[in-house]
Amino acid sequence: TQSTRPQRLLNAVQKKATRGDPRSVVKAIDDFCRHKEWAMNVGDEKGCILDSVVSEINPATVLELGTYCGYSTVRIARLLPPHAKLITLEFNPDFAAIARQVIAWAGLEEKVQLVEGASGDWIPKMKEQFGITTFDLVFLDHWKDRYLPDTKLMEECGLLRKGSVLLADNVICPGTPDYLEYIRSSPRYESRYFKSHLEYTKVEDGLEKSVFKG
Ligand SMILES: Cn1cnc(CNC(=O)c2cc(-c3ccc(F)cc3)cc(O)c2O)c1
Numbered sequence: 001t002q003s004t005r006p007q008r009l010l011n012a013v014q015k016k017a018t019r020g021d022p023r024s025v026v027k028a029i030d031d032f033c034r035h036k037e038w039a040m041n042v043g044d045e046k047g048c049i050l051d052s053v054v055s056e057i058n059p060a061t062v063l064e065l066g067t068y069c070g071y072s073t074v075r076i077a078r079l080l081p082p083h084a085k086l087i088t089l090e091f092n093p094d095f096a097a098i099a100r101q102v103i104a105w106a107g108l109e110e111k112v113q114l115v116e117g118a119s120g121d122w123i124p125k126m127k128e129q130f131g132i133t134t135f136d137l138v139f140l141d142h143w144k145d146r147y148l149p150d151t152k153l154m155e156e157c158g159l160l161r162k163g164s165v166l167l168a169d170n171v172i173c174p175g176t177p178d179y180l181e182y183i184r185s186s187p188r189y190e191s192r193y194f195k196s197h198l199e200y201t202k203v204e205d206g207l208e209k210s211v212f213k214g
């Protein structure tokens, strides 16, 4: 049977990266995507911006919307303090199956809870299912038309506190115009745009960092 791109990406990780070494997993995926097959990971350039935001916040609770193959999950989880928890939601079961193996190869299973399903279904259940009060950091990287409704849902469910940070990928390419309009015009957020490039390309893209004011 034909392999899929996520399966070929996992093969590259298992061939090139060292078990238990998250940095080598990140490098193996970046090398594969730059030199073999493009894939929609946040990538190394935007990944450095992600790293700096994570290190600045030093979050105890992180929500990632859109796991894909687990690249940004590994990038974030490798920087988390002990006992910090990262919950990552992925709708596509095939992606989730690959991501679990990438996260395991990096040795980060203890810090990561991968949940399969729709963000709109799971966000209202976060408190009861996972004992979460609020998230210190949310990384939005799932379907671009879900950024805005899911942000409003997180507000309504009381999952954001004064100081919670939303970091959104792809606000230029593919683009999330309704989300940008909302978050930049809302008095409840302080937003800043980090200009960068679409992963592994010269096309403009960027991350929008927004701090919830409560
Ligand atoms: C199917 N699916 C499961 N998860 C998702 C959510 N992610 C994206 O859609 C996504 C798309 C692109 C992208 C694709 C084609 C292109 F020409 C330019 C950009 C880049 C990203 O960084 C993304 O996160 C989609």
Ligand SMILES: [Mg+2]
Residues within 6 Å of the ligand: 040, 041, 042, 141, 169, 170
């Ligand atoms: Mg993305």
